[in-house]
Amino acid sequence: MFESAELGHKIGKRRYDEEAPQIREALLDAQFELAQSKAFPVILLIGGVDGAGKGETANTLNAWMDPRHIRTNAMGEATDEERERPPMWRFWRALPPKGTIGIFFGSWYTAPIIDRVAGRTKNAELEKSVQEIQRFEKMLADEGALILKFWFHLSKKDQKIRLKSLEKDPEQRWRVTHTDWERFKLYDKFRRVSEQTLRQTGTAYAPWLVVEGGDARYRNITVGKAILDALRKRLRAHRKRPEVIQPAPLPVVDNLHLLNTLDLGVKRARKKYKEDLKKYEGQLNLLTRDPRFRNKSLVVLFEGNDAAGKGGAIRRVTAALDARFYHIIPVAAPTDEERAQPYLWRFWRHLPRLGHVAIFDRSWYGRVLVERVQELCPPSDWLRAYSEINDFEDEMTRHNILLVKFWLAISPEVQMKRFKEREATGFKRFKLTPEDWRNRKRWDDYVRAVCDMVDRTSNEIAPWTIVEANDKYYARIKVLKTICDRLERAF
Amino acid sequence: MFESAELGHKIGKRRYDEEAPQIREALLDAQFELAQSKAFPVILLIGGVDGAGKGETANTLNAWMDPRHIRTNAMGEATDEERERPPMWRFWRALPPKGTIGIFFGSWYTAPIIDRVAGRTKNAELEKSVQEIQRFEKMLADEGALILKFWFHLSKKDQKIRLKSLEKDPEQRWRVTHTDWERFKLYDKFRRVSEQTLRQTGTAYAPWLVVEGGDARYRNITVGKAILDALRKRLRAHRKRPEVIQPAPLPVVDNLHLLNTLDLGVKRARKKYKEDLKKYEGQLNLLTRDPRFRNKSLVVLFEGNDAAGKGGAIRRVTAALDARFYHIIPVAAPTDEERAQPYLWRFWRHLPRLGHVAIFDRSWYGRVLVERVQELCPPSDWLRAYSEINDFEDEMTRHNILLVKFWLAISPEVQMKRFKEREATGFKRFKLTPEDWRNRKRWDDYVRAVCDMVDRTSNEIAPWTIVEANDKYYARIKVLKTICDRLERAF
Numbered sequence: 001m002f003e004s005a006e007l008g009h010k011i012g013k014r015r016y017d018e019e020a021p022q023i024r025e026a027l028l029d030a031q032f033e034l035a036q037s038k039a040f041p042v043i044l045l046i047g048g049v050d051g052a053g054k055g056e057t058a059n060t061l062n063a064w065m066d067p068r069h070i071r072t073n074a075m076g077e078a079t080d081e082e083r084e085r086p087p088m089w090r091f092w093r094a095l096p097p098k099g100t101i102g103i104f105f106g107s108w109y110t111a112p113i114i115d116r117v118a119g120r121t122k123n124a125e126l127e128k129s130v131q132e133i134q135r136f137e138k139m140l141a142d143e144g145a146l147i148l149k150f151w152f153h154l155s156k157k158d159q160k161i162r163l164k165s166l167e168k169d170p171e172q173r174w175r176v177t178h179t180d181w182e183r184f185k186l187y188d189k190f191r192r193v194s195e196q197t198l199r200q201t202g203t204a205y206a207p208w209l210v211v212e213g214g215d216a217r218y219r220n221i222t223v224g225k226a227i228l229d230a231l232r233k234r235l236r237a238h239r240k241r242p243e244v245i246q247p248a249p250l251p252v253v254d255n256l257h258l259l260n261t262l263d264l265g266v267k268r269a270r271k272k273y274k275e276d277l278k279k280y281e282g283q284l285n286l287l288t289r290d291p292r293f294r295n296k297s298l299v300v301l302f303e304g305n306d307a308a309g310k311g312g313a314i315r316r317v318t319a320a321l322d323a324r325f326y327h328i329i330p331v332a333a334p335t336d337e338e339r340a341q342p343y344l345w346r347f348w349r350h351l352p353r354l355g356h357v358a359i360f361d362r363s364w365y366g367r368v369l370v371e372r373v374q375e376l377c378p379p380s381d382w383l384r385a386y387s388e389i390n391d392f393e394d395e396m397t398r399h400n401i402l403l404v405k406f407w408l409a410i411s412p413e414v415q416m417k418r419f420k421e422r423e424a425t426g427f428k429r430f431k432l433t434p435e436d437w438r439n440r441k442r443w444d445d446y447v448r449a450v451c452d453m454v455d456r457t458s459n460e461i462a463p464w465t466i467v468e469a470n471d472k473y474y475a476r477i478k479v480l481k482t483i484c485d486r487l488e489r490a491f
Numbered sequence: 492m493f494e495s496a497e498l499g500h501k502i503g504k505r506r507y508d509e510e511a512p513q514i515r516e517a518l519l520d521a522q523f524e525l526a527q528s529k530a531f532p533v534i535l536l537i538g539g540v541d542g543a544g545k546g547e548t549a550n551t552l553n554a555w556m557d558p559r560h561i562r563t564n565a566m567g568e569a570t571d572e573e574r575e576r577p578p579m580w581r582f583w584r585a586l587p588p589k590g591t592i593g594i595f596f597g598s599w600y601t602a603p604i605i606d607r608v609a610g611r612t613k614n615a616e617l618e619k620s621v622q623e624i625q626r627f628e629k630m631l632a633d634e635g636a637l638i639l640k641f642w643f644h645l646s647k648k649d650q651k652i653r654l655k656s657l658e659k660d661p662e663q664r665w666r667v668t669h670t671d672w673e674r675f676k677l678y679d680k681f682r683r684v685s686e687q688t689l690r691q692t693g694t695a696y697a698p699w700l701v702v703e704g705g706d707a708r709y710r711n712i713t714v715g716k717a718i719l720d721a722l723r724k725r726l727r728a729h730r731k732r733p734e735v736i737q738p739a740p741l742p743v744v745d746n747l748h749l750l751n752t753l754d755l756g757v758k759r760a761r762k763k764y765k766e767d768l769k770k771y772e773g774q775l776n777l778l779t780r781d782p783r784f785r786n787k788s789l790v791v792l793f794e795g796n797d798a799a800g801k802g803g804a805i806r807r808v809t810a811a812l813d814a815r816f817y818h819i820i821p822v823a824a825p826t827d828e829e830r831a832q833p834y835l836w837r838f839w840r841h842l843p844r845l846g847h848v849a850i851f852d853r854s855w856y857g858r859v860l861v862e863r864v865q866e867l868c869p870p871s872d873w874l875r876a877y878s879e880i881n882d883f884e885d886e887m888t889r890h891n892i893l894l895v896k897f898w899l900a901i902s903p904e905v906q907m908k909r910f911k912e913r914e915a916t917g918f919k920r921f922k923l924t925p926e927d928w929r930n931r932k933r934w935d936d937y938v939r940a941v942c943d944m945v946d947r948t949s950n951e952i953a954p955w956t957i958v959e960a961n962d963k964y965y966a967r968i969k970v971l972k973t974i975c976d977r978l979e980r981a982f
Contacts, residue, residue: 058814066802067809067819068852074815079572105815174780289665311557318558323549324565324596328558337826361559 052213304408543704795899
């Protein structure tokens with residue numbers, strides 16, 4: 001992995017003075033085209049050995065290109081707002097919008113490698129991180145991001161020389177800290193762990209580019225050219241992104257599915273409902289005030305047929321909560337800031353802090369429901385969404401977020417009855433939109449989409465609860481009881 | 492101030508059961524209209540005596556209305572990301588977008604009142620806070636926000652009774668903390684300070700509504716009705732927002748102004764430029780690495796004629812900085828999230844953390860420059876912008892943000908020369924937009940706008956530096972030197 005980066009690459013001043021300005025000009029042009037077309041985001045990772053010119057490279061790139069469209073993210077220590085969310089949250093919030101370049105100085109590789117080198121984790125944990133990173137980068141690439149990962153390398157001998165010479169230079173001395181020398185002691189282990197990690201995460205869509213770090217001119221020319229080539233290629237190709245082949249859903253061969261095997265006739269009498277409502281709202285209130293909840297957070301999402309009673313169910317849940325600690329996210333059309341980011345970005349940004357509750361009124365499942373059925377995105381996008389969603393939910397649940405997912409199911413007859421009631425009352429709050437009728441026409445396609453969704457995204461840690469919602473009383477109690485049960489089991 | 496709220500207001504169950512559902516229905520309707528029209532944001536402040544039903548009221552409002560369009564902000568302790576910005580930053584980031592309701596539980600009043608009661612501040616500081624709040628709320632109102640400030644009051648006797656009875660109730664006991672009793676000891680002082688503050692900040696556009704807190708039914712009906720009345724009135728009126736009368740700029744009576752008294756002929760020879768560039772970039776680099784900079788941040792903004800060389804000057808500044816600690820904000824058309832907020836929101840969100848540098852390529856002065864000249868906003872908006880901007884910059888500078896403001900001035904002849912060069916090279920990076928030509932036609936109006944801007948927003952803490960930019964070398968050095976000087980003086 002590092003062999004070619006220990007050969008003592010060097011570039012003479014004359015060649016540099018000739019080539020550098022050309023690369024710079026060409027980079028500026030490519031960057032300008034990127035900014036104008038807003039075609040895709042560029043993600044540059046900078047990692048490697050200390051003293052191998054990581055910081056200088058970031059500065060050079062900013063000097064060579066138009067820094068107004070570059071954001072350099074020094075991922076130092078996490079802030080408390082970041083620590084209260086899953087580890088990837090801070091990277092999601094720093095992702096560059098389309099048309100811009102994000103430089104990550106320190107990245108999602110830093111903690112897994114450093115923790116392993118320091119012996120805080122075992123190989124199995126590193127392997128797990130590697131798999132997560134692979135999926136994360138796959139998602140970014142599928143979303144169209146251009147990803148280049150630079151690894152700056154120095155042989156052990158060269159690193160020692162470099163650190164010493166930096167230390168001697170009064171202008172540069174600040175760059176070398178005690179930690180750098182501590183890490184130097186671990187050089188061999190660091191090399192072994194990084195080599196393994198790099199080997200496993202170098203992919204066609206997110207390659208590692210190992211650069212020998214000893215000579216600044218060599219570094220700059222190499223990195224500059226690599227970015228230029230990749231940018232140009234991608235700019236040329238960006239309209240012909242190849243369709244990613246993914247396994248299609250199972251073919252349907254009989255008429256038995258999750259939804260028509262439900263007993264939608266279940267009911268709760270008004271009196272019993274009132275009692276149960278009081279009981280479970282009280283229980284939920286106590287559970288969210290429990291000291292054990294302070295180190296957790298709760299995400300509840302509601303999906304369901306139009307007019308299935310999501311709003312009413314949500315209000316029965318929030319009635320039990322303290323308004324200061326919950327937040328409802330009604331999922332509507334994305335804003336333009338959201339459209340400039342990967343699909344899940346708009347949900348990541350709303351993840352709650354510890355001790356808080358986030359309630360999603362519709363959710364990230366829109367992609368595999370309405371977007372699939374109404375053909376609002378190409379099949380490759382919704383097909384890959386299942387695994388992206390599973391990864392997303394996995395990260396949540398591992399970070400003490402309890403995730404509760406509801407599908408509120410009603411029969412077509414009940415839906416029609418409710419649509420007509422809404423029309424009749426003319427009660428403007430329940431405006432019936434053309435979209436509601438359009439969705440209704442695709443009832444069977446929705447059934448199919450719901451079944452696929454449940455099959456592919458229900459699992460022990462984040463199961464789907466299908467709620468029989470023809471009777472609103474029954475549905476609301478089932479929702480409340482489910483949340484209480486899940487919270488109790490989580491403590 | 493509190494007399495009417497110590498009369499023992501109460502509402503019987505029967506009346507409540509009759510009135511409450513009506514208010515609720517009407518509130519839902521009004522809220523729906525608000526959400527649909529996205530006409531304005533609603534800001535509800537909840538403050539007052541402990542135990543007077545603040546939390547219950549927030550919950551009731553969420554239960555009565557559609558909680559999906561309400562965001563309740565419990566402004567508890569500041570996070571570290573918040574502490575590294577001016578105190579108002581956390582409120583700005585929590586402002587509700589148009590069409591939604593933001594409930595502030597704890598607000599910009601909390602710290603000034605509590606600090607004064609605890610004796611941490613003197614009266615003079617409270618007065619200053621009050622003035623700042625007045626201007627902040629004026630700005631919100633001018634931006635169209637509906638502001639209602641509720642103060643929940645209990646007489647001293649009633650507060651004691653209330654705290655004791657809460658303590659006895661096992662369901663409610665958690666609401667009463669040691670702090671509550673500590674504060675109770677300061678009741679008289681708290682009353683005095685709040686009364687004074689309320690009196691000074693109750694305005695027509697942001698009134699205080701003092702509500703007796705002893706009886707929940709009275710509280711709910713009163714608050715519900717107050718919100719309903721205000722919402723309805725505003726919804727009816729929202730298209731006829733009256734023009735706010737503001738002092739117009741000075742009439743022009745001679746031809747002497749800031750810009751034509753500049754000596755645009757100043758020049759720097761290339762050799763001297765190269766030397767100075769090295770010198771001042773080195774100096775700036777050292778200054779931003781100085782340990783004393785870690786508790787400060789730097790905001791540099793660039794305004795100027797089109798083709799005045801802002802981009803080039805910015806690149807000479809960033810060349811001296813570590814890419815990990817600066818961020819350039821190119822100010823472009825606002826995103827839709829930004830358009831749903833008060834004008835300055837889009838700049839507040841980019842304020843840097845401590846030890847960081849933010850460089851604005853064009854800035855909040857757009858409102859009094861291009862928006863004024865091209866008539867993109869009504870005169871009342873740009874006229875009030877001067878004082879809003881002064882307040883904004885005042886908050887920055889008081890929070891250890893060093894603010895450096897540049898106007899890059901060129902002559903019309905030099906601009907024409909540069910426009911033509913850009914056209915001739917056809918170099919796509921320097922696309923000449925129709926807007927550039929449009930602005931040029933209004934040269935005299937711009938001169939007028941710039942002079943007004945400098946007169947009204949230049950002051951000791953945030954002075955404008957007018958840079959003679961016909962000669963790019965001269966301009967760049969002046970920019971660098973100014974930043975260095977300001978930093979040095981700040982240490």
